[in-house]
Amino acid sequence: xxxxxxxxxxxxRRMTLTEKLGQLTMSASTELVTGPVLAGDLAAExxxxxxxxxxxxxxxxxxxxxxxxxxxxxxxxxxxxxGLDVIHGxxxxxxxxxxxxxxxxxELWARSAREAAREASHAGIAMTFAPMLDVARxxxxxxxVEGPGEDPxxxxxxxxxxxxGFQGEDLAAGExxxxxxxxxxxxxxxxxxxxxxxxxxxxxxxxxxxxxxFAAAVAAGVAAVMPAFIDLAGVPMTANAPLLRGRLxxxxxxxxxxISDYNSIGELIQHGVAADLVEAAALALQxxxxxxxxxxxYRHGLPAALQRGLVSMTLIDEAVRRVLTLKERLGLFDxxxxxxRGAEAPASLAGRRELARRDAARCIVMLKNRNxxxxxxxxxxxxxxVGPLADAPGQMxxxxxxxxxxxxxxxxxxxxxxxxxxxxxxxxxxxxxxxEGTAGIVPALRACQxxxxxxxxxxxxxxMSGEAASRxxxxxxxxxxxxxxxxxxxxxxxxxxxxxxxxxxRPLAVPWLAERADALLAAWFPGSEAGHAxxxxxxxxRSPTARTPVSWPRALGQVPIFYAQRPSGRPPVADTAYASRxxxxxxxxxxxxxxxxxYGQFVLSNLRVTPASASLADTIEVRVDVVNEGARAAExxxxxxxxxxxASVARPAMELKGWSRIELSPGERGTVCLPLPARELCFLGAxxxxxxxxxxxxLLVGPSADRSQLLVERIRLIxxx
Ligand code: BGC
Numbered sequence: 001x002x003x004x005x006x007x008x009x010x011x012x013r014r015m016t017l018t019e020k021l022g023q024l025t026m027s028a029s030t031e032l033v034t035g036p037v038l039a040g041d042l043a044a045e046x047x048x049x050x051x052x053x054x055x056x057x058x059x060x061x062x063x064x065x066x067x068x069x070x071x072x073x074x075x076x077x078x079x080x081x082x083g084l085d086v087i088h089g090x091x092x093x094x095x096x097x098x099x100x101x102x103x104x105x106x107e108l109w110a111r112s113a114r115e116a117a118r119e120a121s122h123a124g125i126a127m128t129f130a131p132m133l134d135v136a137r138x139x140x141x142x143x144x145v146e147g148p149g150e151d152p153x154x155x156x157x158x159x160x161x162x163x164x165g166f167q168g169e170d171l172a173a174g175e176x177x178x179x180x181x182x183x184x185x186x187x188x189x190x191x192x193x194x195x196x197x198x199x200x201x202x203x204x205x206x207x208x209x210x211x212x213x214f215a216a217a218v219a220a221g222v223a224a225v226m227p228a229f230i231d232l233a234g235v236p237m238t239a240n241a242p243l244l245r246g247r248l249x250x251x252x253x254x255x256x257x258x259i260s261d262y263n264s265i266g267e268l269i270q271h272g273v274a275a276d277l278v279e280a281a282a283l284a285l286q287x288x289x290x291x292x293x294x295x296x297x298y299r300h301g302l303p304a305a306l307q308r309g310l311v312s313m314t315l316i317d318e319a320v321r322r323v324l325t326l327k328e329r330l331g332l333f334d335x336x337x338x339x340x341r342g343a344e345a346p347a348s349l350a351g352r353r354e355l356a357r358r359d360a361a362r363c364i365v366m367l368k369n370r371n372x373x374x375x376x377x378x379x380x381x382x383x384x385x386v387g388p389l390a391d392a393p394g395q396m397x398x399x400x401x402x403x404x405x406x407x408x409x410x411x412x413x414x415x416x417x418x419x420x421x422x423x424x425x426x427x428x429x430x431x432x433x434x435x436e437g438t439a440g441i442v443p444a445l446r447a448c449q450x451x452x453x454x455x456x457x458x459x460x461x462x463x464m465s466g467e468a469a470s471r472x473x474x475x476x477x478x479x480x481x482x483x484x485x486x487x488x489x490x491x492x493x494x495x496x497x498x499x500x501x502x503x504x505x506r507p508l509a510v511p512w513l514a515e516r517a518d519a520l521l522a523a524w525f526p527g528s529e530a531g532h533a534x535x536x537x538x539x540x541x542r543s544p545t546a547r548t549p550v551s552w553p554r555a556l557g558q559v560p561i562f563y564a565q566r567p568s569g570r571p572p573v574a575d576t577a578y579a580s581r582x583x584x585x586x587x588x589x590x591x592x593x594x595x596x597x598x599y600g601q602f603v604l605s606n607l608r609v610t611p612a613s614a615s616l617a618d619t620i621e622v623r624v625d626v627v628n629e630g631a632r633a634a635e636x637x638x639x640x641x642x643x644x645x646x647a648s649v650a651r652p653a654m655e656l657k658g659w660s661r662i663e664l665s666p667g668e669r670g671t672v673c674l675p676l677p678a679r680e681l682c683f684l685g686a687x688x689x690x691x692x693x694x695x696x697x698x699l700l701v702g703p704s705a706d707r708s709q710l711l712v713e714r715i716r717l718i719x720x721x
Pocket of ligand 1: 034035085129182261262467
C-alpha cells in the first residue's frame, strides 16, 4: 500500500500540468462511435501524454499498439486505461439489462458480468461503463432497456451482483474489469420520458428510489461512477457538488473515480450554467469529477481556470491521484499488457455461448399461456413463423453490442430449425419493423394457412430503445398491428393457436395483442443465443422462469406506472365517483410487476411469520408452502412485499423486500423461506433520516405484485427494550 502510494506521489511530483490533465482526459477512437462529438488523432496524443485514457478502442492488437505508445513513448510511461461499453456482453451477448432483471437471479447477474469481463479483457479492455442502475418507471424512456426496471430493491441487488461479477475478487487480475456504476442519478426520471431532458423530483424519491442502487454499488466496492447527462432541478449532475462530493463521497464513502459521461462537461454550456469550456471544466472539477470523457474541457479549459483562480492545483492533484490509484489497482503499472493477451480457447467461447443460451431462456417472460398452448406438443409438424423479428439475427442484440457480429446471432428461425429439424416450417416476415408497406401480409397469411401453430414475432427494432431512443407511443411500430390482426383473424377462423413472441426494450401498451394471443412471450432482446433460447421454451426443453421487473401499462396514460405507489386518501375501492381512478381505463397494469408464468401450476398456502413481534436487531422468518399442481416440473418465484400500514410518513402500498425460488416436480410440495432482517423495515422519516417505528407491518407473499394473489400476515415491530 505504502509502496504504491509513494509511486503515485513520486509520479505526481514529476508531472507537468499537461501530463496531469492528460490523466484526467478520456478520448475516443472513431472505431466505434457512441456520442455526438469525435476526438482528434488518438495515437499522437497518447504518445505525447496529452491523453491518458481511451474509450471505444478494442481488440488485443489495437489496444496493445496504443498501450505501447503510452508506456514506451510518453515521457512518464504511465499506462493507458481502456474503457468500453461492455453492457451485456462483448462478443457473446447476454440478454439486455431489462431482460436480465427479469431473471430475478443474483448468481445469473454476477455470472454474465464475469463472463463479459473475461471476454472483454482478452480484447484489452480494463474498464466497462456498466452496470447501468437507473430505476425507470416511464417506458417512454428508451434507456429503460439497459436498466434494472422499476424497483429500487431489485436495482440494489443487481448493483452488488454486477460489481462482483465485473470486478471479481481481485481487480488486478487479468480477467477483471473496473465497473462504472451509471448514470448517477435519477436519469430514469426525465420529464415525460424524453431522453436527456431535465428531472425534477422530491428528495425523498431521490433517496428512496434512485439512490439505493448506487449506495449498494459503492458498498460492493465499485471502482467508478458516471454521473448522468441530465440536470436535477436545475443542477446538472456533471456539476452537482452536493450529490457528488456531498452525498456520494462524503455520505456514502465513495473513494473511487468519477468519470463524466460523453462530452457532458462541455454540455454544461448548453445547460446554461457555464459560459465557456473554462467555466464548465471548473464546475465539473469542483463538483468532484476526475475524468473528462470526450469534452476536452479539462485539457483545454483547466489551465485558464487555474489562472483565473477558479480551481486549485490541489484539486487537480486529487483527481490525478484517483486516476493513478485506479490504474495501480488494475495492475496496469505492474503489467500494462496483462489484459489483451489475445484469443481465448474455442472451448471457453463455446461454453460461454451455452451459458448465454441458458441465461436467455431464464430472462424471457411468459406473460400468457391460454389453455396450455405452450409448450408445443411434440406431435406438431407444421409450423408457421411470421413477423419482422422472426429472422432478424442482428436485432436480437439489443442496443449495445460491442464486438458482437450480426451474423453470429441466432434468429428465431435458425433456433427453431435446429430444434425441430423434421418439422415443416413456413416462414414469411409479412411487414418490416417500421415501414408502412403491407404487401407482405398476404404471403404471410399464406404461410400460416396450413400450420398447426403460428409463431408471430413482432415488436421493436433493437435501436428503438437504448440511448436517444425515447418513444411517445408504446405500441407496435409500422404495420405490425395490421399484420397481427390479419393473422389473428385467419387463425381464429381455422382454430389455429397463435403464439406471440414480442421483442422490445420496454413494456409496450398492447392490450389488444395480449387479448388475442393464445400465448405471449416477452423476449426483450435475448442476445446472441436468442433463437435457441426461444426454441428451448417453445418446445418445452426448458420451462419459463422469468418475471417482469416492470409493470405493463394498458394505456400510455397510465405512465409512469409502478406497483409501489402510495395509497390515496380516496382509494378506488370506495363506491363513489370521488376516487383516485381513471374514467376510461382501470388503475391496474395489464401485467403486474413480478408477473410471469411457468409450465407448472403453483399454489401457495400456509404463510407463517415468526416471531410475532420483532425489534431492530431481529430477523423475521417468513415461510410459505408451495405445491406444483401442474403436469410439468417447473420453478416458481415467490416474492415478499411489505406494507407499513401506519407510519409517520405515508408509505408505499407495497415494497419489495425479497424473493426466492423453488423447483418442484408435478405434485411435489415444498416450503420457501424468506428471511427478512427487521432493519429492512426502517424507512426515511419526516426528516429524511432512517427511522424504525413500532407498529404493524403487513407482509405480503405471492407470485407477483398483483395484490389479489398475495397471502397476507402481520407482524408487530417493537422498540428495543
Ligand atoms: C452514454 C453512456 C456511455 C458513454 C460511452 C454515453 O453517451 O450515456 O452510457 O457509457 O456514452 O460510450
